[in-house]
Amino acid sequence: MRRQSVNFKLVFRIMGFLLMLEGIAILSALPFSWYFHPEGLTHFQLMDGQSEFYAILSSGLFTFLIGLFTFVYTRKATKNTTKKEGYLVVSLSWIVISIFGSLPFYLSGYFVSYTDAFFETMSGFTTTGASILNDIEAVPQGLLFWRSLTHWIGGMGIIVLSLAILPLLGIGGMQLFSAESPGPTTDKIHPKVREMAKRLWAIYVILTLIQTGLLMLGDMSFFDSICHSFATMATGGFSTQNTSVAAYSPYIQYVIIVFMILAGTNFALHYFMLKRKFSKVKSSEEYQLYVGIIIGATLLIGLGLIFKMNLGVEQAFRDSLFQVVSILTTTGFVTADYLLWPTGLWMLLFILFFVGGSAGSTGGGVKAVRILVLIKNSLLEFRRLIHPQAIIPVRLNHKPVPQKIVFVVISFFLFYLSTFALGVIVMAAIGLDFESAIGASASSLGNIGPALGSLGPVNNYANIPDIGKWFLSFLMLLGRLEIFTVLIVFSPTFWRK
């Protein structure tokens, strides 16, 4: 049997290119380090937890140079690509940039081990927001900026990935959701991936800038505003405060709620909003479900908080809305410890762990549109039983969804649940209690952040054994890249001719 030659040279060349960009991104944290922590400039010692300036500088330069070297070395790479290179590039790029992106954390010495640094970085790039930092406010701003920037870069990658690249590769029924009509006919915003990426990124950047401005109007410092905007638009969840967003005024909380909702919406819809094609936005069934879940869950939990926790109406609904939106969009900011709520209420939130944002957004999870297809398909089963010979397709936005895609969605969901179950078993075997194991697995796979039990909104992941951190990092990667993209690289068929 002859092995199919995967075009590794090209894969490496792309990695090289990405590393060059990452190097530049790391260096962009230097001004913040210099401004907030000028004495660090005279401290040349790495890894002693005293200064981070040279940690950032050296890892930025190192990353850039490694990238440059790889890029130049592979300049003769042919452009022959198949889907295989596509899967490989997508999976590898998240791993490679996380490996290099963790260097500033590790070299600064503020992180205990490389495992911790890698976990934090992977959590950043996958827009999860799970942290191992016990005292965030003790970490210098230069590092915090890079930490928030990993979210923003990850979110940028995900938008293009989910709207332009994964549909081409046919992952998890993503054809359905690609761009324009989240329907089976995939007419895109713009025919060329590159042109489409530019437009989507423009929306992403503009929304981030608007949010930063609005946060600053609420008396948040420029640094905190930009870090929180990065984390919001990427539906990440890293905050610069130990108490997350609870540290800020209701105005700030409302601004963040609005932008979390926007970030969890299909970016193609934002594009149509700009183009004034409002009917497309209104008629999107996924959007209706997404908004419907937010309203429904907020009302239920809000009423629960009023009657069971004796909270004031405004605070009850603000807490409820913030937590619901934060979990549903898989952001993971917190303003209240939902584990202190009555069990029924946080169980409701836990169900949202599995829903996730809209497809084509920066949100993780199963995605609202898949849930929609699953629900519709299940309900149609009754009609199919009565009319065995009838052709009763699942319809999305009034268009029938091809049977094939429904199958892919079902198997995606099955893989998602099995991965979650496996995650629970592994985490429990490592020594977590039942609730924490369930929470950790669901939260990492859904790229959410806060979980249950000992990993709740006010806790962090610092106490998990190293092996557990590596495993959770892997779950984050699986969840972020729609499972199949990563698993296919490990499948025998991938390497067979």
Next chain:
Amino acid sequence: MNIIIAGDGEVGLHLAQLLADEQHNIIFIDPNEELLNTVSSHTDLMTITGSSISVDVLEEANIKGADLLIAILHDEAINLLTAILGKKLGAKKTIARISNREFMSNKNLAILEEKGVDIIINPEQVAANEIVQLLKQTAATEIFDFSDGKLQLFLIKLEKYAPVVNKTLTQIAQEFPNIEFRAVAIHREGQTIIPTGNDYFRENDLAYVITKPDGVQLLLELGGKQNFKINDIMLIGGGRIGRMTASQLQHEMNIKLIESDTKRANALTNELEHTLIINGDARDMDLLDDEGVKDMDAFIAVTNHAETNILTCLHARSLGVKRTIALVENIEYIDIAKNIGIDTIINKKLITASVINLYTMEAKVTTVKCLSGINADVIELVAMPKSAVTKKPLKKLTLPEGSIIGGIIRGDESHIAIGDFQLEAGDKAVVFALPSAIHKINKIFNH
């Protein structure tokens, strides 16, 4: 009139024969030589073997002298191209048959007209419209609208207990003085009678009645009929007619559409969101029973097989479905199908011929309907200034034998043609005529 017909099969052939009988000069272009040989031996027309999109062929057919070019092949692209070429080469008027509904919009019609396609006809659309109308007026067997429904032609079958049975027209007129309709023809045992005052109505007669909208209720009462509302329909065949019918009705009625071709059935789900598409063979009686055929209000069979359509309709009929409509393309079958009890027959050839006939009349004609089952046409004619019909009131007018004026439309008003009414120039008259009378009646409407 010099007419060139470009066809590729039965529809063109039927049309050619029909028009040749009405004393037009027909040149028939068809790529199929065998077919042409049989035609030319039967009918008085000239045939050319070849493609209608060849300029040489069109010139050989003397396109310059053609008054009308009719492109009626199955492929709409060829039809459109034929019409465009023909117009450029000198045909006075062009007609193209199309099957794509997209061309029906005014915007697209303008594009086609500018390119040289004067008239488009879409037989499937017309057939679907007829089905829709039949389902809304369930008491009648066939209905035709004239001038947007200001006058309607109903075909009703007289029931045993109908009040009019065994009475003459004169008797009926005395009993019901406020009558707003007029019987223009009776079809009995294969014969068509143009009734006079002394003719009797009999049980099981098929009566063609021209009526004003106000008269419908009384008409149905006298015919012993009741309208009933249709909610559940079973449609057999997902071809163009089935698809168009379903898309017009799916919001008002529950439709089950049975289509045997899996691919086509899947494609139907794209277009028909509110129709239940079933992939199966309608000849499988178990399938029909499982899907509850006996509870249907109407059963419509529009597959390409007349036999399937007739048989499934009979099955539905035997289970008590009140309304059955079958698409029957073999003209020979129509009488048989009617005799064994199927309500209504739809025939695309007749429909197409109806529409095209319109453009071959010398008088100003606005509508022509070829009736299925009997050999007669209903024409809407415009009375020209100084024409013979405008000179005397109706009762003193001598119409050609085998023709009768049913109603008149003057501006926005409609009148039933009785007694003292006198036509004026510009009035539209709905005339019922046997083929032998068509040209004579044409004459008295011209000056």
